[in-house]
Amino acid sequence: MAKPVNIRYIPPSERDGGLLNKLMALWEASVRATHHFLREADIENLKPYVTEGLADIRHLYVAADADTPTAFIGIQDKKIEMLFVSPQHLRKGIGKRLVDMAVRNHGAIFVDVNEQNPEARAFYEKLGFVEFGRTETDGQGNPFPIIEMRRKDFPIQTRDLTIKQN
Template sequence: MTIRRAERSDRARLVQIWEHSVRATHDFLGEADIAELLPQVRDVYLDAVEVWVYEDADAVAGFIGLAGAQVEMLFLDPLLRGRGIGTRLLDHARALHGALTVDVNEQNPQAHGFYRRYGFVDTGRSETDAQGRHFPLIHMAFLPQ
C-alpha cells in the first residue's frame, strides 16, 4: 500500500474511478449530469486540486483531492469499498493539514455517514452546489482533539 502524489499518467485511471464511483453512489445524478461533469472532472477539477492516490499492488484504487485543508473529492474503486482505503486517504490528509473540511451532497447518505463515522461534524448546509445546481450540500468539519 502506497499513498503518493498523482502523476499525469494516472489521469485516465482517476477519471475511470470517478465515473465508476459516481455511478455506484450518486443515485441522484442522471446520465446527462454525469456526461456534463466527466469532462469537467478530467480537464478542470483534477488540475485544480492536490491529488493523492492510494496504490495497492501497483494499481490505483482510490484518490483524494485537496484544496488546502478542504477535501474536494474522495473517490474509490467501488469494487474495493469497505477496505479502509477512504480512511487511509483521510488519515493522510489529516497528517498534512490537521483540521479538515468537506462538503457532501445531501442526497449521498453513504458519504455523509462515512464522514460522520470518521469524526466529521455537520457545520452547515447550502441549498445548491458550487455550480448553483439544486444539489444541496452538507458542510462538515473534522477538528483534531
C-alpha cells in the same frame, strides 16, 4: 485488517493524460456505485469539472494496487475537495486511510458531501466530521444540496471570529 495499499502523491507535472483518464474512469465507476441520485446527463456534465479539478488540485494522492488506481483524494486549503474509491475497494479502509492522511499531513478539517448521499455523510461523521452548513445547490449551481462538514475537534475560524466548542 485492511491490506496494505500503495499511496503516492502525484505532483501536477506527473498528471498526464494517461493518469487523468485512469482517474476519470475510477471517478465514474465510483459515482455510478454511490451517487444514485445523479442522472446520466448529470454525470456527463460533471466530467469536465472533475478533469479540471484533478489537474489543478494542490494535493492529489492516488492509492493503487500495482499500477491500477483504487482510490484518490484531493486536498486544498484544509479541505477535502474530492475522495473517490473504486466500487470493488469500497468499505476496505482505503478511504479512511486517505482521510486520516489528509487530516494529519495537510490539516484538512473541511469537506462537503451531497445531501442525497447519506453513506458519504455517515462515513465522514464516523471519522469525526459534523455538519456546520448547508447549501441548496452544488458548486456548479445544480440542484444537489450540499452538506458542509468540519472536524468536530477543530474550532470554526474566520478572519474576524473564532468559535470554539466547550
